[in-house]
Amino acid sequence: MRFQQIDQFSAELKADTRAAVYDGSKKGHEKRTKLLYDEFPDPDRLRHIAGEVKQHVVENLDTYLPQVEAKLKANGVIVHWAATAEAANEAVLGIMRARGATKMVKAKTMVSEETELAHFLEKHGMEALETDLGEFIVQIDHDHPSHIVKPIIHKNRREIATSFEKNGLGAYNDDPQTITRRARNFLRHKYLEADVGLTGANFVSAESGRIVLVTNEGNSRFCLAATKCHIAMIGIEKIVPRDYDLGLFLNLLARSGTAQDLTVYTEFISGPKSPAQPDGPEEMHVIFVDNGRTEVLASECRDILRCIRCGACLNVCPVYRQASGHAYRSVYPGPVGAVLSPLLMKEKFPQKADLPKASSLCGACNEVCPVNIPIPDLLLRLRNRAKEENVPSPGTPPMGAWALLASQPTAWRASLFGGKVMNYLPTKLLPIPALRAWEAKRALPAWRGGEFRAWMKNRPKQS
Amino acid sequence: MDEKPAQAILTMPSSADREAIFSRVRGALAPLHERAPMPDYTTELAVLRQMMGNRDAFTIFSERLVRVNGIALTEIAALVARLREGKWLQGYCDPVLWPMLAPHFGADFTVETTYDRKRVDDYAFGITRAAGAIAETGTIILSDATTSRRLGALTPWVHVAVVERAKIYSDLPQAVAALGSDSNVIWVTGPSKTADVEGILIEGVHGPGVQIALVV
Numbered sequence A: 001m002r003f004q005q006i007d008q009f010s011a012e013l014k015a016d017t018r019a020a021v022y023d024g025s026k027k028g029h030e031k032r033t034k035l036l037y038d039e040f041p042d043p044d045r046l047r048h049i050a051g052e053v054k055q056h057v058v059e060n061l062d063t064y065l066p067q068v069e070a071k072l073k074a075n076g077v078i079v080h081w082a083a084t085a086e087a088a089n090e091a092v093l094g095i096m097r098a099r100g101a102t103k104m105v106k107a108k109t110m111v112s113e114e115t116e117l118a119h120f121l122e123k124h125g126m127e128a129l130e131t132d133l134g135e136f137i138v139q140i141d142h143d144h145p146s147h148i149v150k151p152i153i154h155k156n157r158r159e160i161a162t163s164f165e166k167n168g169l170g171a172y173n174d175d176p177q178t179i180t181r182r183a184r185n186f187l188r189h190k191y192l193e194a195d196v197g198l199t200g201a202n203f204v205s206a207e208s209g210r211i212v213l214v215t216n217e218g219n220s221r222f223c224l225a226a227t228k229c230h231i232a233m234i235g236i237e238k239i240v241p242r243d244y245d246l247g248l249f250l251n252l253l254a255r256s257g258t259a260q261d262l263t264v265y266t267e268f269i270s271g272p273k274s275p276a277q278p279d280g281p282e283e284m285h286v287i288f289v290d291n292g293r294t295e296v297l298a299s300e301c302r303d304i305l306r307c308i309r310c311g312a313c314l315n316v317c318p319v320y321r322q323a324s325g326h327a328y329r330s331v332y333p334g335p336v337g338a339v340l341s342p343l344l345m346k347e348k349f350p351q352k353a354d355l356p357k358a359s360s361l362c363g364a365c366n367e368v369c370p371v372n373i374p375i376p377d378l379l380l381r382l383r384n385r386a387k388e389e390n391v392p393s394p395g396t397p398p399m400g401a402w403a404l405l406a407s408q409p410t411a412w413r414a415s416l417f418g419g420k421v422m423n424y425l426p427t428k429l430l431p432i433p434a435l436r437a438w439e440a441k442r443a444l445p446a447w448r449g450g451e452f453r454a455w456m457k458n459r460p461k462q463s
Numbered sequence B: 001m002d003e004k005p006a007q008a009i010l011t012m013p014s015s016a017d018r019e020a021i022f023s024r025v026r027g028a029l030a031p032l033h034e035r036a037p038m039p040d041y042t043t044e045l046a047v048l049r050q051m052m053g054n055r056d057a058f059t060i061f062s063e064r065l066v067r068v069n070g071i072a073l074t075e076i077a078a079l080v081a082r083l084r085e086g087k088w089l090q091g092y093c094d095p096v097l098w099p100m101l102a103p104h105f106g107a108d109f110t111v112e113t114t115y116d117r118k119r120v121d122d123y124a125f126g127i128t129r130a131a132g133a134i135a136e137t138g139t140i141i142l143s144d145a146t147t148s149r150r151l152g153a154l155t156p157w158v159h160v161a162v163v164e165r166a167k168i169y170s171d172l173p174q175a176v177a178a179l180g181s182d183s184n185v186i187w188v189t190g191p192s193k194t195a196d197v198e199g200i201l202i203e204g205v206h207g208p209g210v211q212i213a214l215v216v
């Protein structure tokens, strides 16, 4: 292989897709910055505190998990625990079968993407329909989401219109308004026919057992207004200590994720519907999912469990912008994915050990992260782990020659001279593969080596 | 397929996975010499005080609601005019509110005080009570106790929330403190929206395309 996998993917990416991803993520990032810095006197402080709160939760999960379980039970919620993706899917299937249910409407949940729940249920004869517009389009297209907040950032309206036509949702029309209306009209009847509504959770308060769900489209609310049974699949790290902390996190999540003061629908659920309320679930289940999280907790990368899945680090990342989400071959793309995805592979870590290398370590992800995760540090730790485990690293240039040059003064001086000569050579014609690959995409900058050495030598001596 | 009786599943979620997860969590945390402490902070930090000035909550609420493309009204007559203008003549209304509103609605309206989920597409508007509002974000608060039907506030193209002026909280932390014991509270900030298709903002995805607050 000539390149690392992610570079290869990026090199082959369609120009359309690259432009869509680049524009979408750049806009998202710029709006976020403006909003945070216009409105808060000290937005950086907010991030730091939120990070400390979540780190505290992560390092005290042994206390918080039993606490949240007890609260949920007291609220009339049936609590399940699933150590693996399979166990989580089985739990959902078990609940559906016990109710004689066959139809599920699903709001967007990253955990269910991890466990590939929709496929699993379909295999077992259940209907599991995605209701978030982007996720719905991904589902009818048999595609994968490429961003954790904007699942179809990689698609343009023409592709969407074509797949709507193919799926019997009206003649070709690529007006975004028409696309949205057609999905509205199709999906609203599906909600009303469904037996079960499945959601994730953005936060769970250990103090009250309140589950907080945010969406802009109102799809999770529709799931919880139309169906009689609510199942929430929740990663074990989603806890915040108190209701009080929600004021802080809700502020940060909407601003960081979609550059809004607040997401349109912010729902606080503490159990099945009230008896006097005619609409909504009479039965509620929470499935706490591990699926590799406890291994992350045991690793020196446990800080990544603070993540609130806002997507800000994707939007700001120069690698994500060029490569798009699918390049990461994982449910979680971008900087957060480069840390989380290899870890969630458990013993299959080597399969994704290349992801932590897809970073220039510029640190932008850390700067925007609403919970201040030191992503570049974690990436370095994972690179180190890959090295220690002797994971082969195809596509990485060998560093032996460099080591030789850098440790032998004579060799170094000779190479400086060689560099100067390069300025006078038609480098495009040189038969060096690495150089050719580079020049195919960009121009080689003029060689300016040796300036520092010269300065160092001639600098006035300090007395 | 092994069909377990419903009762068995409902009352006995597997405890093996629970034990496995708990023991792995304990094992993962055991080597830590100290655990990160909970920071002492105040959510005041996340409040947009400078925006509030000394203006009253209602003024700010209507200003912020407009920013998220919502509509704030104070007169029933203005509401009726809006509905007529949009040709939204058929709808659902919370039976508790209807006696107060009925005298203002003309004979051109068909208003039902029961909601029939088989006819979701028939309701152009839904009028329900709100539990309160949040000024800072232009948010309407709905709860199971105050909202007569979750569907009645969600499926019609136009949702009208009747908000009492005295129940406008100034910011998110205040509204969080007022969550109370209702099993379902939802904050609604403007019409339902998406930007999934090429980042273009479209309103009225699954919920209302028009969100009105009638402040009384």
Ligand code: SF4
Residues within 6 Å of the ligand: A306, A307, A308, A309, A310, A311, A312, A313, A314, A336, A365, A368, A369, A370, A371, A372, A373
């Ligand atoms: S790592 Fe931070 S910035 Fe990235 S998605 Fe998670 S919370 Fe957001």
